[in-house]
Amino acid sequence: MAKILIGKYEATIYPEGGGYTGAISLGFHPDGRRNRPKRKGKTKTIVKDKLKKLAEDLETGIIASENYTVGDAVKDWLAKGLKGRSEATIVKLTGLAEKHVIPKLGAGKLQSLIADDVDEWLDGLATRLATTTLREVHSILKRSIRQAQARNKVLRNVAELVTTPEGVDGRQSKALTREQATAVLKAAASTNLHAYVVLSLTTGVRTEEARALCWDHIVAWVPKLKSWRPVTEAGFKHKRFAIYVWRTVRRGGDTKTRKSRRTLELPKLAVQALQRHHVRQAAQKLKAGEAWQAHQLVFCTSVGGPLDAANVRRAFRRITKNAGIGTTWTPRELRHSFVSIMSDQGVPIETIADLVGHAGTSVTEAVYRHQLRPVITQGAQTMNIIFGDSRHG
Numbered sequence: 244m245a246k247i248l249i250g251k252y253e254a255t256i257y258p259e260g261g262g263y264t265g266a267i268s269l270g271f272h273p274d275g276r277r278n279r280p281k282r283k284g285k286t287k288t289i290v291k292d293k294l295k296k297l298a299e300d301l302e303t304g305i306i307a308s309e310n311y312t313v314g315d316a317v318k319d320w321l322a323k324g325l326k327g328r329s330e331a332t333i334v335k336l337t338g339l340a341e342k343h344v345i346p347k348l349g350a351g352k353l354q355s356l357i358a359d360d361v362d363e364w365l366d367g368l369a370t371r372l373a374t375t376t377l378r379e380v381h382s383i384l385k386r387s388i389r390q391a392q393a394r395n396k397v398l399r400n401v402a403e404l405v406t407t408p409e410g411v412d413g414r415q416s417k418a419l420t421r422e423q424a425t426a427v428l429k430a431a432a433s434t435n436l437h438a439y440v441v442l443s444l445t446t447g448v449r450t451e452e453a454r455a456l457c458w459d460h461i462v463a464w465v466p467k468l469k470s471w472r473p474v475t476e477a478g479f480k481h482k483r484f485a486i487y488v489w490r491t492v493r494r495g496g497d498t499k500t501r502k503s504r505r506t507l508e509l510p511k512l513a514v515q516a517l518q519r520h521h522v523r524q525a526a527q528k529l530k531a532g533e534a535w536q537a538h539q540l541v542f543c544t545s546v547g548g549p550l551d552a553a554n555v556r557r558a559f560r561r562i563t564k565n566a567g568i569g570t571t572w573t574p575r576e577l578r579h580s581f582v583s584i585m586s587d588q589g590v591p592i593e594t595i596a597d598l599v600g601h602a603g604t605s606v607t608e609a610v611y612r613h614q615l616r617p618v619i620t621q622g623a624q625t626m627n628i629i630f631g632d633s634r635h636g
Contacts (some may be wrong), residue, residue: 249291250298256290259283265290267297300354303398311396313356313384314349319394320387331552336383343368343380344387353388353397361405374410381407416576418583419444421629423568428512428630430566436558438513438520439542442486443574445513445626447581447599450574452488454550456541460487461509461517479518484509488600505600510626517541581622582611588625598622 247254249267256265262285269278282293317340325333347364348356361384368377385402392400419427424444431440443453462471464483471485485508509517520541527545528535536547543550555574563572578599585595596607 249294250302252298252301254294256287256294261285263287263290265294267294267301269301300398311353311391312349313351313353313387314345316353316391316396317344317349317383317387320383320390324386324390336379339376339380340383343372344383348384353391356388356401358401358404361402365405365408369408369410372410373412374407377410378407381405416579417572418576419568419572419580421584421587423566424580424584425630426566426568427562431562434558434562435523436555436562438516439555439574440559440562440577441516442509442513443577444580445510445630446486446507446622447578447585448486448488448507449578449600450552450555454540454542454552454555456486456488457539458521458541459539460489461485461541462487474517474521479514479521484514484517505597507598508623510623510630512626512630579611582607584629585622585625588629590622590625594622 247256252267252269254265254267256263258264260283262283264281264283266279266281269280272278280297282290282297284290284293321333321337321340325336328336347367348360351360365377365381368380372380381402385400388397388400388402391397428441428444431437439453442448442456443450448456458475459473461474462485463474463477463479463481464470464485465472465477465481474484485506488505488507524541524543528547531546534546536543538547538549540547540549559572559574560570564570582595582599585598586592592604592607595611596602596604599607599611601607
């Protein structure tokens with residue numbers, strides 16, 4: 244097995260499996276194994292040409308196998324590039340990759356991928372995916388190749404050279420009218436989700452904020468102490484109540500942004516619903532006994548565990564169905580409804596932005612443009628006027 248020089252590298256070519264195999268010697272890996280990348284072909288000439296290409300790649304720092312595919316890059320990114328991300332995020336991105344990226348591009352060699360390939364792939368998806376989803380899918384490919392670049396498996400990121408096209412129009416979020424909101428509150432009154440619905444509708448908290456809310460973040464104003472105290476300590480026999488929207492179910496428990504951390508005074512309807520919910524939960528805790536999970540969550544399973552977002556969506560669809568408005572609604576549209584109701588009542592957009600935890604009015608206008616009409620205590624006062632002290636349940 245004669246040794247030859249390929250560029251500045253020592254190499255060998257030898258018969259193997261009905262063809263030929265060539266290998267370039269690069270010394271040893273950090274773990275002591277020999278580093279000898281190989282190339283195969285039917286003839287010596289084919290193998291020698293492949294070794295020359297390998298030597299050129301080595302000069303530019305590229306060390307990927309000739310068989311390293313786009314699918315390999317995506318799988319490597321899913322395995323190594325999502326450290327610290329929440330389980331829900333990992334599941335979501337894995338699902339998008341396995342459905343839209345790997346089936347169409349995965350079999351191709353990463354070093355052979357060109358911008359036109361990415362363009363055609365995205366154009367094909369644009370006829371059936373919403374723009375937001377299309378951007379997420381494109382981002383998966385860009386970030387996968389970016390990680391491959393960092394590991395010297397490809398020279399450039401062709402996915403970065405392509406602009407994400409516009410996709411199909413996604414489902415437009417909508418808001419409950421005042422009549423629909425009243426019907427939903429009535430339909431929810433006999434369900435375990437009643438307080439959740441009331442709180443979301445009358446304060447505009449995000450769904451992930453509501454599911455992360457703990458009892459020590461529901462507070463009452465105690466005049467004698469001149470301070471806000473948790474209702475678990477102060478009880479509900481007070482005149483003013485508020486919630487600290489300081490946590491979410493996001494990984495680490497942080498709110499979406501720093502501005503999202505806010506304290507909101509509660510309207511009476513929400514206080515009444517939470518008080519009844521607290522009594523029901525105490526009964527559930529006694530029934531569960533040792534099986535009860537002491538997370539101190541306001542909204543939880545029958546044994547105190549965190550609520551699953553999908554289960555909340557299903558339960559809310561049953562409520563909207565019973566309210567006679569169909570099953571196409573989602574819990575996050577309670578937040579849209581809050582914004583719409585506030586705007587209808589003439590509440591300034593600056594105040595609405597503060598109430599929903601936005602850093603400025605531009606975000607509020609962009610996200611809730613369909614709910615706003617041209618025009619943290621104030622939110623509670625407005626809801627008291629709209630719904631009064633009537634009890635829904």
